[in-house]
Amino acid sequence: MHMYKQIALSLPFLFCSQLSLADWINDSAQNVEAHTIKLRQHIHQHPELGNMEFKTSELVQKELKSYGIEVRKGYAKTGVIGVLKGAKPGPVMALRADMDALAIEEKTGLPFASKVKAMYQGKETHVMHGCGHDAHTAMLLGAAKALAANKDKISGTVVFVFQPAEEGGADVDNFTQGHLIGSRKMIADGALKNPKPEVIFGMHVMAGMPSGTISYKDGAILNSGDHLRIQVNGKQVHGSMPWLGRDPIYASSQMINNIQSLISRKADLSKGMGVVSIGSIQGGTAGNVIPEQVNMTGTIRSNSENIRQNILKDLPKMIEYNALANDVTAKVEIAPYAPVTMNDKILTKLMQPTLAKVVGDSKLHVLENNSSASEDFAYYGELMPSLFVFVGATPADQDMSKAAPNHNPLFIVDDATLKTGVESHVRFIMDYPKVAEQVQTVWKKIQVGLPPLS
Template identity: 60%
Template sequence: MKTMKKLFVGALLVAGGSAASAAEQDAWVKDAALKVQDEVVQLRRQFHQYPELGNQEFATAKRVADYLRQHGIEVRTGVARTGVVGILKGGKPGPVMALRADMDALPVAENTGLPFASTVTADYQGKPSPVMHACGHDTHTAMLLGAARLLAEHRQDIAGTVVFVFQPAEEGAADLDNFTQGAEVGARKMIAEGVLDNPKVQVMFGLHVVAGIPSGELRYRPGALMNSADGLRIDLQGTQAHGSMPWKGHDPVVAGAQIINGLQTLVSRRADLSQGMGVVSIGSLHAGIAPNVIPDSLNMLGTIRTSDDGIRKTLLDDLPGMVEHLASANGVQAKVQLSEYAPVLMNAPKLTKAMIPALQRASDGKAALLPQSFAASEDFAHYANRVPSLFVLLGATTPGTDMAKAPINHSPFFTVDESTFSTGVRAHVEFVLNYPALASKAG
């Protein structure tokens, strides 16, 4: 990492006099992206209509691999089970650059009314569930395929090697316990199986569509871009009793209520909020079946999000003890499980600032600084912990509409304005065309 950090010394020079020459060098990108727009739209609609859950992206992976081979790109399949890696060697010497897209969908029932809406159902954690691309991964896959085609067609203009990473299970696996087997899926599994090693990736780029930002616009942020995420599972074991005689048992429901309230004080009283933000939310709570029976057990699931590694450590370190003591005070036993999903997604600051001119070209001058970290999380953060990286947000909502009312990602009403795809394609291509000059100047 020290060698890589040296690579960026003086990188900000790119944002000055070299911007014009870079713009001349890749003037073809906008027209080329518009020419493949219809194809990207059709690819996206196919992926959207036939979504697949994490670790189950078999048809999606086959379509991706076939498309890459069709355009003369070396392909590796079966990485992290259903992942696909494409390798394109440019016509000039240069760095190894990775571009990443995720392929999995969510267990959500679609309610968009689109003519290509999903009607798919599949097993999620052992139960049948509707499936929808409610987070835009279908668009990420389609846009990266469009960029791969353009880069392959202009490989003689590429300085270096491009690694196309099509990742499964960014949202977690449908068939594994994500609490106990989280390291076996998604970015962590791709990394464990060598996606950054052969060839040795020097820099990585990615993007995510987001509702509530006008389509065609990009948002960037040096440092913390997206929050960390950790899963929380609490099992409480009490003693069953008649609802009229609570003193005959040990009530896990009352203990659970106190625990949920207590968890909020971890943020308000334990975390140093001058460094960022933290959230502890319980999203699932199950106990009992009858109104007049105090049950013997309660189970809850939740999520922990932070924008700062120090706050994250405080919450993870202090949470188990608080839960166990509150349970004990009620005569109830507690079992607490924490599961890492992703650390804070950190954009390399000098890389981010130096690539701003490329982002402006990709968006026709509509790239802007994100004023604070984005509340959601992304397992791209695991790549960014290992190589200098830049991850940006791409607007997905039709300009002129009320951005505050746009259905958010993960909503059954979530939609993406397809006109934004050309900007996404251009961003990927601009990353590849502009980074080698940055690396050369910094070196």
């Protein structure tokens, strides 16, 4: 009886302790909210293209240093790593944000709208944060500020990953030099080696989702993405005498049609989906001349690594045989952008309560399907368990169906979104150590080919 009395007496203390912990996280997110908004609006007004985020990188470094966080640079040209050691022993955990903007002219009319122009692939262009990377950078800085002020409560070490060029580089050929930018270059340059994280978290703001909501799913959360280039060479001739030449336009039209059979007839659609789209086709200069050459560019997407690999294997062979059938030649080039972004199933399941703490059960949504877009965050997930979530960015009182989507000149991020992102980052760090052993045990079994539950 005495034992039960002790437990009963301790319950109010335990409850108060948990409440106190919750309060400091919520309070810290609120305390840094105004600063986070200020940072985001500044970054939005001064966007920089991929691989050219020099001022943004300097701002990130300055902010991290002011919080007392160790700063490391020299990764992927403009990338920044921050390292914060907690007061208690525990795992090394990474939080990632991307910093680059897009070659888009902003038309939002916001008081802090971008008027910046810069060079992209050798041509001057307008620049806009049209995908929310300004918010990602600001939210991670806000979380860094909050965590640094409470490092006595942290079990383990936090690695803050500020990555450039998620959208591609402005100064490189992204088709042939994609491995020299973004997450691949951060990894190659050793950004995640010392200390080496065992888990990584990321997020992306999304238009058409109300502020204060989070959406997630386990397994595939974003499609893979691969770039495609096809050059078809024939023999130029007068349009009235096609028999004297070799028509690359006609051959290209057959190739475009036949490529679709890689999905409709060869992909096992019970395992996922795939898309092959030709977005650009250029050939000829006059209506009465069959040209010598046609150039096509496109994209390959899938939410199944098996389907993706089969497309990458079969597409060049299909184009080769199409070319032979039309007595032309063809050159196929495929450049990887990112594999399928996968959320670790155990990590996702165990961190679900953490997401619910941020927004509440009613505003936490499980996605039925993954997003069709792609993210180079996927490369981090090949190295360690990862969790990537979507954060609503449209004011809750607006019609979600009319919100300008990401990558649109009218795209906006509601400032109210930022607190959700900051609090999510902080709670990831505070809650993961409690489930780290379970996550790592399953991860290690999978890496050596053992069943997760063996």
